Amino acid sequence: MTLDEQSATLPKHRAFSGAVGETMRRGSVLIAFIALCIVFSLLSPRFLTVSNWLNVLLQTATIGIVAIGQTFVIITAGIDLSVGSVVALSGMVAAVSMRAGAPAPVGILVALGVGSLVGLFNGFSVTYLKMTPFIVTLATLAMGRGLTLAVSSGQTIFGFPDAFNFIGGESIAGIPVPVIILLLAFLAAYFILSRTVFGHGVYSVGGNREAARLAGIPTVRVELLVYVISGLLAGLAGIILMGRLDAALPTSATGLELNAIAAVVIGGASLFGGKGTMLGTLLGALTIGVLANGLNLLNVSPFWTQFIQGAVIFVAVLSDSLSQRTAE
Amino acid sequence: MAEQTKREPTLRVAGLTKRFGGLTAVDHMDMNVYAGEVVGLIGDNGAGKSTLIKMISGVYRPDDGKIFLDGEETTFVSPLEARRLGVETIYQDLALCENLDASVNIFLGREPMRRSLGFLKAVDRKLMLTESQSVLDRLDIHIPNLRKPIREMSGGQRQAVAIARAVYWNARLMIMDEPTAALGVPEQRKVLHLVNTLREQNVPVLIISHNLQDVFAVADRVVIMRRGNKVGERRIEETSIDELVTLMVGGELVREE
Numbered sequence: 001m002t003l004d005e006q007s008a009t010l011p012k013h014r015a016f017s018g019a020v021g022e023t024m025r026r027g028s029v030l031i032a033f034i035a036l037c038i039v040f041s042l043l044s045p046r047f048l049t050v051s052n053w054l055n056v057l058l059q060t061a062t063i064g065i066v067a068i069g070q071t072f073v074i075i076t077a078g079i080d081l082s083v084g085s086v087v088a089l090s091g092m093v094a095a096v097s098m099r100a101g102a103p104a105p106v107g108i109l110v111a112l113g114v115g116s117l118v119g120l121f122n123g124f125s126v127t128y129l130k131m132t133p134f135i136v137t138l139a140t141l142a143m144g145r146g147l148t149l150a151v152s153s154g155q156t157i158f159g160f161p162d163a164f165n166f167i168g169g170e171s172i173a174g175i176p177v178p179v180i181i182l183l184l185a186f187l188a189a190y191f192i193l194s195r196t197v198f199g200h201g202v203y204s205v206g207g208n209r210e211a212a213r214l215a216g217i218p219t220v221r222v223e224l225l226v227y228v229i230s231g232l233l234a235g236l237a238g239i240i241l242m243g244r245l246d247a248a249l250p251t252s253a254t255g256l257e258l259n260a261i262a263a264v265v266i267g268g269a270s271l272f273g274g275k276g277t278m279l280g281t282l283l284g285a286l287t288i289g290v291l292a293n294g295l296n297l298l299n300v301s302p303f304w305t306q307f308i309q310g311a312v313i314f315v316a317v318l319s320d321s322l323s324q325r326t327a328e
Numbered sequence: 329m330a331e332q333t334k335r336e337p338t339l340r341v342a343g344l345t346k347r348f349g350g351l352t353a354v355d356h357m358d359m360n361v362y363a364g365e366v367v368g369l370i371g372d373n374g375a376g377k378s379t380l381i382k383m384i385s386g387v388y389r390p391d392d393g394k395i396f397l398d399g400e401e402t403t404f405v406s407p408l409e410a411r412r413l414g415v416e417t418i419y420q421d422l423a424l425c426e427n428l429d430a431s432v433n434i435f436l437g438r439e440p441m442r443r444s445l446g447f448l449k450a451v452d453r454k455l456m457l458t459e460s461q462s463v464l465d466r467l468d469i470h471i472p473n474l475r476k477p478i479r480e481m482s483g484g485q486r487q488a489v490a491i492a493r494a495v496y497w498n499a500r501l502m503i504m505d506e507p508t509a510a511l512g513v514p515e516q517r518k519v520l521h522l523v524n525t526l527r528e529q530n531v532p533v534l535i536i537s538h539n540l541q542d543v544f545a546v547a548d549r550v551v552i553m554r555r556g557n558k559v560g561e562r563r564i565e566e567t568s569i570d571e572l573v574t575l576m577v578g579g580e581l582v583r584e585e
Contacts, residue, residue: 195450197439200428204436207427214407214423216437274427 028319029267029283036287040294047297054176058244060289061178062087062237064282066256067263068189069233071281072226074264075193076206077273078126078133080227082118083234084256085144088249090114091238092148095157095248104163112235118144119231123224141257149250157248168243178240185233190278202226206273262309263288266316270323287312336399337362338532339384339415339501344393346379353379355556356393361501364530366523368537368547368564372576376556377536378505384534385417385503386410397500414500418490418507426479430471431460433478434493463496464488467525484515491522495531502526502533508542520546540569554578 041048066083073080094111102110118140125136170177193199201222204212213219237256242248267284269276291312295305337360344357354376361367371377382388384395386404395402397413404410407417424433435456444450460474469488471481478486487507494502504523508516523546526533537543543550544564552560552575560575 191448191450195444195448195453197437197441197451200432200436200439200451203428203432204425207425208423211423211425212436214411216408216411274425 029280029287032266033283033287033290036290036294040290040297044294044297047294052293052297054174054179056286056289056293057179057182058176059293060285061176061182062241062253063256063259063263063288064182064285065185065233065237065240066230066260067267067281067285068185068278069230070257070260070264071189071267071269071276071278072193072202073133073230074261074269074271075202075273075276076223076226077271078223078226079137079261079271080119080122080230081134081137081257081261082122082140082144083230083237083260084253084258085141085148086115086118086231086234087238087241087253087256088251089118089144089148089151089238090235091242091248091252092152092157092250094239095160095242096151098160099157104161107161107164108239111239112232115231115233115235115238116228117231119228119234120224122231123227126227127220127223145254152248152250154250156250158246160242160246164239164243165246166243168240168246178244181236181240185236186278186282193278198222198225203274206275208274259288260285262313262316265320266312270320271317272320284316335362337396338398339534340396340399341380341384342394342396344380344383344395345391346376346383346388347391352556354383357553357556357558359551359558361532361534363532364527365549366527366533366535366547368535368543368550369553370537370540370543370550370572370576371553374555375553375576377553379556380553381417381503381505381534381536384410385415411497414498415503416494416497416499416501417503417505418487418494419505424478424486424490427477429475429477430464430481430489430492431456431474433489434460434463434496438497459496460492463492467492467495467522469522482515483511484518487511487515487519488522491519491526495526495529499531502531504533504535506536506538508537508539516542540572543572544569552576 037047046052066087070080070083090111093114094107097110098104098107122133122137122140125131126133167177167181172180193202201212201217201219204215204217205219205222209219212222238253241252245252263284264276264281265271265284266287267276267280267282269280288309291309292305295308300308339359339361341357341359344354345352346354357376357380359380369377369380379388383390386407386409389403389405395404397415402413404413404415410417425436428436431453440452440455440459441449442452442455457474464471467488469485469492471485471489478489481489491502507519507523511519520542523533523535527548533546535543535547547564550562550564550567550572551558552562552572554576559578562572
């Protein structure tokens, strides 16, 4: 989009309809989410119970945490396809190191470290080697999964220290620990994205990289960091997942990246960059969780569940590209 | 010009030269811009205007010659460095983030901070909004909603935001590259009005334009370039469009001052 096409000749009503579309889109996640909840609560008496909601939140925790990291990346107009593999790899490396005698805190640090390292590799390739994010993270998706299988010899590893079972399965005041971690990660990410210089940097890099650079934003550092954050949070999700299963599976979290990206896009972020919010992503992740949960309660076949989830993502991306068109 | 030579010019370039391979785009160019003055830089396509501007705004490194800001010799290694020293350039394609609102754009990269919850340092959005409003008021710019993304604004409003940012951060010299080229007529007039406001606030403006009418409307002085050289310099009241065109295309002998 160039300025030449804009200027004073921009008809008022188009700018107006763009603004309205934007507001509607921002609210549409919330509306869709609430509508979904109403429909399911009418169709199933079990939907609106505390235990079911805790279950939804627990199911959403892993995807939600990964989606929070993904939001930073997508706002810079990048993408991180490697997160599913990173969840598995970081959990597996931690499991292997703990089997070799490492205590739980070391295991946790190992998982977070592995995640950050893969993120650093992604970020370095995108910024310094000037490679396309899609291709770089597609490569690390395959490399990460391969490494996970190699490290574990394709075997599942069972039995971890109590700390892991606590993180994955226990509750504090009735709230499962993964849900508490999700909320803490959300609050921190919300603050970072909307109230720090780094957060402004993330939006400006996604909006107009050259303008950001001229304004003194360290664009390379910002872009590098978003991939590190995404990797770090994938590592965190890896810890939660293995704690919940009390097992590290070499094939765990396969395809998780797609659900995480879907949550971000349903939440109103644009794959073109420059747009998106943490609140939207959280709602997007919850929408996916509620959809799966509700369809399950209604005994819809898992085949159709998958189809319906795909259709929801399609609608979200369609509305993104439509609003992009109105903006231009 | 007598009283001006006594003062130190805000910008002085001496013998500035830029070569691209065998082509000399700017050849030993001399020029002064004084405080409170609007200087039009004109010339045909390929005359070297853009190359000259890019050297002054830190995009290109000169092969030869010197740049002085308020008498002090400066070398810009980057556009960022130039901006830090107070040389603000408003490009045709505008260095703004269209997805962000006016106040965030004005403060981008230089956000004011405040304490939040006692221990967190947060960007002070409220201060950004009030400060943005006051600088826009000072320049007599009306932007109804400061929280609206730049994307939803008209070209003239964007131009105004870019100018407001430069003014807020105390630009010593404003360079405008074809500021009216992409605008409709009422918006053009508004931008030219802003140039006058800048002059009243003693910020010198170097304005490149193809549109000689614009130059006549705002400039105090015109520098004419042809084939990388300065071929003339005129006070606006002492010249005519015909003479400037002749100088630009090189029809007759040049009368130097």
